[in-house]
C-alpha cells in the first residue's frame with residue numbers, strides 16, 4: 001500500500017515549490033521588465049543629449065570644413081562602437097558617416113532647427129541580428145551662416161542587451177535555486193510536522209484485544225489532529241466497552257446453559273443406570289423436555305437480543321390505543337396474578353406509535369415481573385398517557401426498596417435478583433434486557449425507580465412516531 005500512496009510531505013513540498021516558482025518567476029519577470037525600461041529610457045536620453053550636443057558644437061565651434069577634417073572626433077563621442085552618426089547637407093551624400101555596421105538609414109522625419117529634440121522624435125529599429133536600435137534625425141545650423149545640415153544618429157543597444165541577458169540568466173538561476181531550496185526545506189519541515197501523525201499511527205498499532213486500554217494523547221497532539229485523536233479515543237472507548245460486554249455475555253451465556261445441560265445429563269445418566277419402566281422413562285423425558293424448553297427460550301431470547309443489537313430488526317409501527325393495550329395485558333396475566341392475590345389497576349388514555357408485537361412483549365415482560373416480585377395481595381398499577389414527547393407507560397408494584405446501583409443493573413443480561421434466583425425455572429434474567437432492546441429499537445427508553453412511598457416503578461417512554469412512516473392501524 002505504501003508503494004502506491006504518494007507521501008503527504010512530497011505532495012506539500014511539490015505544491016510549495018510550484019508556488020515559489022510562480023512567485024519568484026513573477027517577481028523576476030517584473031524586475032526584468034522594469035530594468036529593460038530603465039535601460040532603454042537612459043539610452044534614449046543619452047542619444048537625445050548627444051544630438052543636442054552635436055547641434056551646439058556645429059552652431060558654436062565648427063564649420064563644415066573643420067568637421068570634415070576631423071571625422072574621428074565625433075566617433076569618440078559615440079556611446080557604443082556600433083553607434084551611427086551621419087552628418088549631411090539635406091539631399092546630398094554625408095560628409096561624416098560613422099556607420100560601422102553599414103546599416104541602411106530608415107526614413108526619418110527630421111526635427112527642425114528651431115525645435116528641441118524630444119523622446120517623440122525617436123524611432124525604434126532593429127539590427128539584422130535582432131538587437132534593438134534607436135534612431136533620431138535633427139537639423140543643425142552651422143555657425144551664423146544660416147547653412148543647415150542634418151544630423152542622423154542611432155544607438156545600438158548591444159550593451160543593454162548584454163546586461164539584460166545576464167540579468168535574465170540570473171533570474172532563471174534564482175528561480176531554480178529557490179525551487180530546489182523550497183523543495184528541500186518544505187520536505188524537511190513537513191516531514192517534521194507530520195511526526196505526530198506517525199507517533200499516533202505507532203500508538204494505534206499497539207492496540208489489540210488484550211491491550212485495549214491504550215489511548216492517544218489528545219492534549220499533546222497538534223490542534224489539527226486533536227479532533228482525530230479524540231474521535232479515535234472515543235471509538236476505542238466504545239470498542240472496549242462493547243468488547244467487555246461481549247466477554248461478559250459469553251461468560252454469562254456459558255454459565256446459564258451449563259445448569260440446564262448439567263441437569264439433563266444427570267437425569268439421563270441416572271435413568272440409564274438401571275432398566276426402567278415405561279412411566280419412569282416418560283417421567284424423565286417430561287422433566288428433560290422442561291429443561292430443553294428453557295434452553296430453547298434462552299436461545300430465542302439471545303437471538304432476539306443479538307438481532308436487536310445489530311439493528312437488524314425492521315420494525316413496522318402503528319398507532320396503538322394505550323388503554324386497550326394495558327387492559328389486554330392485564331387480562332392475559334389475570335390468572336397468575338390471582339394465584340398471588342394480586343389485582344391490576346389500569347388508568348390510561350391516548351395512543352402511542354410502536355410495533356404492536358414488540359410493544360406487547362415489552363409491557364408483558366415488565367408486568368410479569370411486577371406480578372412475580374410484588375408483595376402478595378397488593379395492587380399492580382398500570383398507567384399510560386400520551387404527551388408532547390410521545391407516550392409514557394408506568395407499571396408499578398409494591399415491593400422492597402432496590403438499591404440505586406442494583407436498579408441500573410436490572411437491565412443487564414442474565415441479571416437476576418435473589419428472589420428470582422430461588423425459583424430458577426421461570427427466570428432467566430433476560431426479560432428486562434429485552435424490554436431495553438425493544439425500547440432502543442423504538443428510539444425510546446426504559447428506566448426503573450423506587451418511590452419513597454414503597455412503589456417499584458418501571459417507565460417505558462415511546463417517542464412520537466414522526467421518525468418513521470406510520471402504518472394506520
Ligand SMILES: Nc1ncnc2c1ncn2[C@@H]1O[C@H](COP(=O)(O)OP(=O)(O)O)[C@@H](O)[C@H]1O
Nearest residue numbers: 369370373410416417420427428429430431432
Ligand atoms: N417489579 C420488580 N420488582 C422487584 N424486582 C424486580 C422487578 N422487576 C425485575 N426485578 C429484578 O430484576 C431482575 C431482572 O429481571 P428480568 O430481566 O425480567 O429477569 P427475570 O425476571 O428473568 O429474573 C429480576 O431477577 C428481579 O430481581
Ligand SMILES: [Mg+2]
Nearest residue numbers: 365369431432
Ligand atoms: Mg422477568
